[in-house]
Amino acid sequence: MILTLTPNPSVDHTLEVDSLVRGEVLRVHATRAQAGGKGVNVSRALLGAGVPTRAVLPVGGGGGAELTSLLGDLPRVAVPIDGETRGNVTVTEADGTTTKLNAAGPALSAEEVEALLAALDDELSRSPDWVVASGSLPAGVPDDLYVRVARLAASYGVPLALDTSGAPLAAAAAAGSIALLKPNHEELSALVDRALPTVGTVTEAAREVLSWGNEAVLVTLGSHGALLVTGQDVFWARGPRVRTRSTVGAGDSALAGFLSREDTPQERLRQAVAWGTAAVALPGTTVPQPDDVATDSVSPVTEPDPLWRIEKL
Ligand SMILES: Nc1ncnc2c1ncn2[C@@H]1O[C@H](COP(=O)(O)OP(=O)(O)O)[C@@H](O)[C@H]1O
Numbered sequence: 001m002i003l004t005l006t007p008n009p010s011v012d013h014t015l016e017v018d019s020l021v022r023g024e025v026l027r028v029h030a031t032r033a034q035a036g037g038k039g040v041n042v043s044r045a046l047l048g049a050g051v052p053t054r055a056v057l058p059v060g061g062g063g064g065a066e067l068t069s070l071l072g073d074l075p076r077v078a079v080p081i082d083g084e085t086r087g088n089v090t091v092t093e094a095d096g097t098t099t100k101l102n103a104a105g106p107a108l109s110a111e112e113v114e115a116l117l118a119a120l121d122d123e124l125s126r127s128p129d130w131v132v133a134s135g136s137l138p139a140g141v142p143d144d145l146y147v148r149v150a151r152l153a154a155s156y157g158v159p160l161a162l163d164t165s166g167a168p169l170a171a172a173a174a175a176g177s178i179a180l181l182k183p184n185h186e187e188l189s190a191l192v193d194r195a196l197p198t199v200g201t202v203t204e205a206a207r208e209v210l211s212w213g214n215e216a217v218l219v220t221l222g223s224h225g226a227l228l229v230t231g232q233d234v235f236w237a238r239g240p241r242v243r244t245r246s247t248v249g250a251g252d253s254a255l256a257g258f259l260s261r262e263d264t265p266q267e268r269l270r271q272a273v274a275w276g277t278a279a280v281a282l283p284g285t286t287v288p289q290p291d292d293v294a295t296d297s298v299s300p301v302t303e304p305d306p307l308w309r310i311e312k313l
């Protein structure tokens with residue numbers, strides 16, 4: 001069973017337009033409202049693939065009620081909060097360009113933060129195979145929340161996969177004991193505070209993160225695939241070229257694919273890239289179903305050339 005924690009879930013509203021022009025009146029071809037938030041999406045993708053999962057998330061107000069109804073039969077623990085669950089907006093264009101407007105989300109009180117952690121503690125005591133902690137932190141939540149989550153997971157011997165950015169990522173990565181970090185290229189670059197133009201520089205940055213006491217780093221590289229760096233090995237893989245409809249949820253789908261089955265690092269990377277690639281071909285925050293995922297079209301490369309430029313992959 002894979003447990004997920006999403007401190008700042010959302011209702012994702014997608015608007016599809018031909019082309020986004022600032023300052024103009026634009027016609028919207030299609031709109032959708034879908035459950036969103038990083039851990040929520042990981043759980044949705046896993047559920048679709050028949051992998052047991054459970055999502056822990058705060059919910060509040062009309063947005064929370066809408067999110068609850070969009071979650072359908074996803075197994076979950078919803079912690080009530082006074083604030084209003086956020087709505088995020090995505091605009092997708094005909095060529096696949098995706099523009100995201102992510103709201104800050106509701107402020108959580110200290111009691112609400114503790115209630116969220118207590119719910120997570122309770123779920124961790126049931127020995128899930130992994131816990132995934134993902135996404136931005138709402139106002140009122142200290143930057144060290146994921147440090148506390150890592151300690152809690154370690155106390156139960158449950159491996160933690162973390163996908164976040166900025167100060168919460170910096171705090172948790174520096175504190176160590178994370179089984180898998182999933183930054184994208186930009187997030188890793190911000191974490192080590194330097195540009196990472198090549199496979200070698202990305203690998204070096206990931207190794208630096210490992211040296212802080214973490215076990216593996218899955219660096220997703222958008223259309224350039226993903227690099228998996230462990231203490232022993234480096235693997236790179238990219239999916240086939242697909243027509244992009246919306247990149248929202250690609251990272252979450254990649255993480256779900258990685259965790260979807262016990263396997264070798266190469267196989268996990270193959271699944272991650274296949275699931276991420278499948279997600280970009282789907283509209284809005286739609287996560288792939290097993291039939292959408294073309295695992296055979298992804299062939300991981302062991303020890304890729306450090307001189308390869310990321311933009312050319
Ligand atoms: N434009 C794209 N074309 C093809 N595959 C993509 C594209 N964007 C993302 N992917 C796939 O999804 C994975 C995660 O995407 P990425 O954008 O790096 O994550 P995040 O959403 O966390 O920023 C990538 O490793 C890749 O396999």
Ligand SMILES: O=P(O)(O)OC[C@H]1O[C@](O)(COP(=O)(O)O)[C@@H](O)[C@@H]1O
Pocket residue numbers: 008010012035036037038039041088102134135136137247248249250251252253285
């Ligand atoms: O918590 P954040 O960083 O604001 O991100 C939340 C947004 O990211 C998503 O989880 C999608 O994430 P990815 O594109 O990285 O997979 C959306 O569903 C949600 O609106």
